Amino acid sequence: MKTVLAFLKKLxxxxxxxxxxxxxxxxxxxxKPPVLIWQDSVTWNIDVNELYLSFLYTLEDRKVEVAISDYNTGRHIVKHIRLKDFKPKKFAKELEMELLGFLLSEGEYDIKDKTI
Known part of the structure; x- marks a missing residue:
């Protein structure tokens, strides 16, 4: 029963x-990139123009870890979010602001048409 619940939670x-x-x-x-399900975690990765996002959810600590890395500048941000506070739209908006900060400071972002 535990494995069924764990699997449903991962889904x-x-x-x-x-x-x-x-x-x-x-x-x-x-x-849209694929979401990968592993035995004890869920990951979501995207790699665009040397900007790498990694989402990791581990069943053990029930937290979502988000890492944003910019390979051009070496900057790295890691965020932790408790799963019960995870609201997809709000989260995506907050993450969008973080990404904009990255991209605008490097001059790689065109605000008019939102392309990198």
């Missing part, structure tokens, strides 16, 4: 990531 988290990625990719005109 639910995958659904949350799918929704968040949909909002985020729509904002940035990105193709």
């Amino acid at each position: 639910w988290v995958k659904w949350l990531f799918d929704k968040a990625s949909h909002h985020l990719c729509t904002s940035f005109n990105w193709r």
Whole structure:
């Protein structure tokens, strides 16, 4: 029974990531990346123009970890979110602001048409 519940929880988290990625990719005109389900975690990765986002949800601590890395400048941000506070639209908006900060400071973002 425990494994069934764990699997269902992973599917639910995958659904949350799918929704968040949909909002985020729509904002940035990105193709939606796949969400990978592993034995004890769910990951969502995207690599665009040397900007790498990694979403990791681990069943053990029930937290979502989000890492944003910019390989051009070496900057790295890691955020932790408790799963019960994870609201896909709000989360995608907050993450969009973080990404805009990255991209605007490097002059790689065109605000008019939101392309990198």
